[in-house]
Amino acid sequence: MRCLPGVLRRARFGAKLARLRGSDPVTIIGAASAAAVEESRRDAGLRRGIGTFAFAAAIVNAVVGAGIFTLPAGMAQAAGPYALLAYLACAIAMGAVVLCCAEAGSRVPTSGGMYGYVEAAFGPLAGFIAGILLWLSCVLGCGGIASALAAVLGRLAPALAQPIPRAAIIIVVIGGLTLVNCVSVRASTRLVSVMTPIKLIPLILFVGVGLFFLAPARLHEGAIPDAGGIGRAVILSLFAFQGMETTLGASGEVANPARSLPRALIGAMLFVAALYVAIQVVAQGLLGSALAGSVAPLADGLATIDPRLGIVILIGTAISMGVWIGSDLLGAPRVLFAFARDGFLPGALGRVSPKGRVPVNAILVHAAIAILLAVTGTFEQLAILSVLAGALLYLGACAASWVLRRRAVALVGPPLSLPVLWLWVALGIASMVLIIALARPIEIGALAATVIISCVLFLFTRAARRRAA
Numbered sequence: 333m334r335c336l337p338g339v340l341r342r343a344r345f346g347a348k349l350a351r352l353r354g355s356d357p358v359t360i361i362g363a364a365s366a367a368a369v370e371e372s373r374r375d376a377g378l379r380r381g382i383g384t385f386a387f388a389a390a391i392v393n394a395v396v397g398a399g400i401f402t403l404p405a406g407m408a409q410a411a412g413p414y415a416l417l418a419y420l421a422c423a424i425a426m427g428a429v430v431l432c433c434a435e436a437g438s439r440v441p442t443s444g445g446m447y448g449y450v451e452a453a454f455g456p457l458a459g460f461i462a463g464i465l466l467w468l469s470c471v472l473g474c475g476g477i478a479s480a481l482a483a484v485l486g487r488l489a490p491a492l493a494q495p496i497p498r499a500a501i502i503i504v505v506i507g508g509l510t511l512v513n514c515v516s517v518r519a520s521t522r523l524v525s526v527m528t529p530i531k532l533i534p535l536i537l538f539v540g541v542g543l544f545f546l547a548p549a550r551l552h553e554g555a556i557p558d559a560g561g562i563g564r565a566v567i568l569s570l571f572a573f574q575g576m577e578t579t580l581g582a583s584g585e586v587a588n589p590a591r592s593l594p595r596a597l598i599g600a601m602l603f604v605a606a607l608y609v610a611i612q613v614v615a616q617g618l619l620g621s622a623l624a625g626s627v628a629p630l631a632d633g634l635a636t637i638d639p640r641l642g643i644v645i646l647i648g649t650a651i652s653m654g655v656w657i658g659s660d661l662l663g664a665p666r667v668l669f670a671f672a673r674d675g676f677l678p679g680a681l682g683r684v685s686p687k688g689r690v691p692v693n694a695i696l697v698h699a700a701i702a703i704l705l706a707v708t709g710t711f712e713q714l715a716i717l718s719v720l721a722g723a724l725l726y727l728g729a730c731a732a733s734w735v736l737r738r739r740a741v742a743l744v745g746p747p748l749s750l751p752v753l754w755l756w757v758a759l760g761i762a763s764m765v766l767i768i769a770l771a772r773p774i775e776i777g778a779l780a781a782t783v784i785i786s787c788v789l790f791l792f793t794r795a796a797r798r799r800a801a
Contacts, residue, residue, distance in 0.1 A: 386521045388596035393524050393659040395575035395604045396532065401630050401649040402480075403572050404615035409624040411565035413552050416612050418565035423605040425763030426573045428756040429726045430601045433576070434594035436733035438748040439741045441593055446729045447667055452741060453732035457790055460676060462728050463667055464786040469574070469721040470664035471698060474657055475705025476714035478502045481653035482706070487628075488646055502706045509658040510699040513665075516688035520662045527655040534648025537641070538630050539610045545637050546617025553620035563770035570767055571719045572608060575656075576601065594748040660702075661695060668694040676793050720771055720779045723764045730760035 407415035436449040447466050451459020482501045486493030492501060513520040576597060611630070615623055618633035626632045628646065635642030669691035672682030685692045705714065734757045737749070750756065768776065 384592040384596050386525045387592060388600040389525045389529075390521060390659050390662060391576050391596060391600035392604060393527070393531070393655055395573060395600070396535070396607065396652065396656075400535065400572055400608060400611060401645070401652065402628065403568060404612050405623055405626045405629040406568050407565050407612060408616065408629075410561045410568060412556055412561070412624070413616070414556075414562060415565055415616070416609065418562060419569050419609055419612055422566055422569035422573060423609070425760065425767070426570070426601065427605070428760035428763065429730060430576070430597060431750055431756045432730040432733040432753070432760050433726075434597045435748045435750050435753065436729060436736055437593045437597065439733075439736045439743065441744050446725055446732075447670060449732040449736065450728045453735035453739075454728075456674075456794075457787065458728065460671075460790040461783055461786045462725055463671055463676075464782065464789075465721045465725040465728075467664060467667040467671075467698075468782065469718045469725065470660055470667070471701050471705065472714040472718040472721070473574070474506075474660040474664065474698075474702040475709060476718065477653050477656055477660075478506055478702060478706035479709060479714075481505060481650060481657070484646060484650045484653065488650070499707050502703055505654055506657060506661075506699050506703050506706070509654070509661050510695060512658065513661045513695050514685070514688065514690060514692045517662075517690055519688075520658065520690075524655065524659050524662060527651070527658070531648065531652040531655045534630075534645050534652070535607060535611065537648075538634055538645060539607070539614050541637065541641065542614035542618055542633060543610075546614055547620070548617065550618070550620030551613070551616050553616075567716070567719055567767055567770055569608075570723065571715050573601075573604065574719065574722045575659075657702075661699060665691060665694040665698040668698060675797060676790070716771070716775055717778060720768060720775055721782065723767045724779060724783075727761050727764040730757045730764070733757060 404415070407418060411418050433446065433449070436446075436453075440448050440452045447459055447463035450462035479502070482498045483493070485501055486498065491497060512523055615629050615633050618636055619626060619629065622632075623629055628642075628649070631642040631645040631649070634645055668677060668681050671677040672679060672694065681691070681694045681697060683693055684690060734753065737753060741747075768779065771779075
């Protein structure tokens with residue numbers, strides 16, 4: 333297999349040759365892009381069966397997960413009455429990232445998502461690092477949310493909080509959803525499409541009912557935060573907005589990707605941003621200063637109206653977490669699949685099942701690691717590392733969108749061309765740099781170590797492949 337960056341270099345050469353001959357460079361680039369599709373075998377054997385609504389539902393499901401049911405309390409504890417401003421700041425930053433990813437995804441709609449964008453723009457080393465960050469963020473998030481799911485069920489039934497029942501819950505939930513994802517991509521996306529509206533019902537109930545009972549005076553209650561508290565709130569809010577990179581890992585299976593992918597991504601993230609702001613406002617308005625100390629803020633908030641509503645929210649929390657795990661198992665294993673197809677992992681991970689046409693081995697490996705993380709770790713321990721890995725990945729995706737446009741890359745059909753792309757790129761990169769800088773030194777050190785280890789792994793793998801050749 334010839335590497336994708338090499339194909340893009342030939343596309344740029346074709347454009348220069350066209351100018352010399354007086355031809356239309358866009359035509360030549362389009363022809364080179366068609367050749368790139370033929371030459372690149374990363375997505376060979378996959379079926380493009382995911383439509384716009386199904387992909388948007390998968391994105392909403394991946395983003396609206398466990399965090400939003402508990403995050404309002406952490407936001408209030410870190411930023412007090414200014415938590416809403418932290419949400420809005422993060423929403424603006426993520427809006428810029430989403431726009432950049434929408435254009436980059438329409439230009440390089442390949443398995444691995446952001447890994448593919450970064451590799452196409454900056455070469456295999458940068459792509460490898462991006463892929464490591466993407467997969468690490470996903471598997472950490474999956475393990476953390478599975479752990480949180482076990483904790484929620486343990487609250488509903490205290491006997492389930494014991495170590496053996498807790499481990500059994502994690503294995504059964506992840507294992508069952510893994511089986512669905514191993515059947516076919518249509519089976520997994522159908523499950524996500526059906527369950528996403530169901531899991532949103534408790535959140536919509538919380539906002540719809542809570543709006544009529546909130547006290548405006550409580551919106552201003554809480555301790556005034558310092559700069560460090562606001563910074564922590566911004567990092568926490570980024571965790572709430574993360575998740576789209578997981579579903580983008582299945583870009584190689586989206587039908588009509590140049591059109592469907594940007595529409596699904598932008599529409600889904602606009603819905604998520606509006607929902608999150610509304611949830612924070614209602615939670616603050618119901619609990620006031622008590623929000624910062626709440627363990628289950630949404631359940632506690634509605635419990636002030638009717639205790640039965642609090643139980644409904646707890647059940648909704650468990651459903652939301654389970655469906656989020658299903659969405660993660662849909663997208664994240666495709667990163668391992670893409671690595672294997674590109675020769676960085678054993679070839680077995682790059683195989684697709686003959687009947688369902690899905691990367692079964694990659695799904696099984698991802699699920700096994702997530703189970704191990706969930707059984708041995710906690711939600712809080714895994715969340716921060718997931719956020720920082722995601723922030724660095726978003727930074728790379730923003731830069732990649734600019735490079736891909738400058739090179740006029742379009743692998744499948746006419747791409748999305750956003751106005752003032754340079755503004756969204758600059759805003760996205762600056763925001764992610766700031767968020768990483770707000771982390772604690774030990775957390776930044778862990779992120780740097782991940783990048784260094786990724787570089788070493790890449791050089792070792794490349795040397796091994798050269799020796800084998």
